[in-house]
Amino acid sequence: MECIFCKIIAGEIPSDTIYKDEEFIAFRDIQPQAPVHVLIVPVNHIVSVNDLGEKDASMIGRLILLAKRIAEQEHIAESGYRLVINCGSEGGQVVPHLHLHLMGGIRLNDRMG
Numbered sequence: 001m002e003c004i005f006c007k008i009i010a011g012e013i014p015s016d017t018i019y020k021d022e023e024f025i026a027f028r029d030i031q032p033q034a035p036v037h038v039l040i041v042p043v044n045h046i047v048s049v050n051d052l053g054e055k056d057a058s059m060i061g062r063l064i065l066l067a068k069r070i071a072e073q074e075h076i077a078e079s080g081y082r083l084v085i086n087c088g089s090e091g092g093q094v095v096p097h098l099h100l101h102l103m104g105g106i107r108l109n110d111r112m113g
């Protein structure tokens with residue numbers, strides 16, 4: 001297994017995990033861009049948005065709803081937050097395992113890259 005997020009899911013690499021169920025794991029980003037920076041990751045190894053199909057539509061819905069719940073737990077729901085999925089090299093994706101960034105706790109600037 002080469003994928004770093006699969007290794008985190010398997011418990012082979014330590015992480016600051018704040019949520020886990022059979023479908024998703026959420027852990028704090030090792031290089032946080034904001035006071036709250038959580039990565040929400042499907043347990044199944046899906047490389048990127050490019051690999052999603054119709055069968056994944058409900059999973060993606062649950063991913064967003066989980067992000068909303070974690071934002072509430074992290075006390076940033078009211079102040080606001082940003083959800084980002086990078087896709088591919090020019091989209092800024094570094095880890096080739098689909099993940100949603102949840103960032104907040106500070107006023108985020110408008111610059112996207």
Ligand code: DGP
Pocket residue numbers: 004013015016027028029030031039085086092093094095096
């Ligand atoms: P992206 O650029 O969208 O692929 O984001 C990858 C993020 O993953 C980046 O913000 C840093 C984070 N990251 C990379 N390796 C690790 C790790 O081993 N542990 C944790 N917690 N985060 C990691």
